[in-house]
Amino acid sequence: MKSQANLHQELRQKILGLPDVTERHSAGIHEDAFFVGQTMFMHIHGHGHCDIRLSKVDQERVLAEGKARPHRWAPEAGYVTLIVKREEDLERAMELIRMSHHYFAGKHNPLGTAYK
Numbered sequence: 001m002k003s004q005a006n007l008h009q010e011l012r013q014k015i016l017g018l019p020d021v022t023e024r025h026s027a028g029i030h031e032d033a034f035f036v037g038q039t040m041f042m043h044i045h046g047h048g049h050c051d052i053r054l055s056k057v058d059q060e061r062v063l064a065e066g067k068a069r070p071h072r073w074a075p076e077a078g079y080v081t082l083i084v085k086r087e088e089d090l091e092r093a094m095e096l097i098r099m100s101h102h103y104f105a106g107k108h109n110p111l112g113t114a115y116k
Contacts, residue, residue: 007084008047014094015042018101041104042097048084052096053077055103068096 002010015021015034024033033043042052051071054062059078062068071079084093 002087004047004085007087007090008044011044011048011050011084011090011093014090015097018098018105020105021101036101036105037107039104039107041100048089050082050084050093050097051079052082052093052100053079053104054096054100058099058103062096062099067092 012023012032016023018036020036022035024035025031031043031045033040035041040053042050044050051074052068056078059080062080063070068080068082071077071081073079080096082089082093082096084090
């Protein structure tokens with residue numbers, strides 16, 4: 001069983017492995033914030049508390065399917081919350097993170113050529 005710190009590091013590495021993602025530490029109130037272009041598409045509070053920004057359609061679907069919880073402070077911006085506590089949670093988190101990345105990367109590259 002991996003420690004919480006190891007899970008956090010693995011999650012960060014998977015996120016940073018997505019095309020054109022940059023990380024900013026202490027971006028506002030967020031400990032680890034991840035950007036595509038100038039858009040923050042997700043951030044992590046502490047070890048494993050992921051706030052992921054989705055399109056409104058994806059947000060509604062993900063919440064209806066019970067894949068994440070509503071974000072406490074910014075649900076109107078499309079954010080959902082998912083907490084990575086165990087290894088099994090990593091892939092579930094990455095599914096939503098990839099969905100977010102794809103959506104926001106497409107906004108920065110309307111032709112979609114680099115993000116297929």
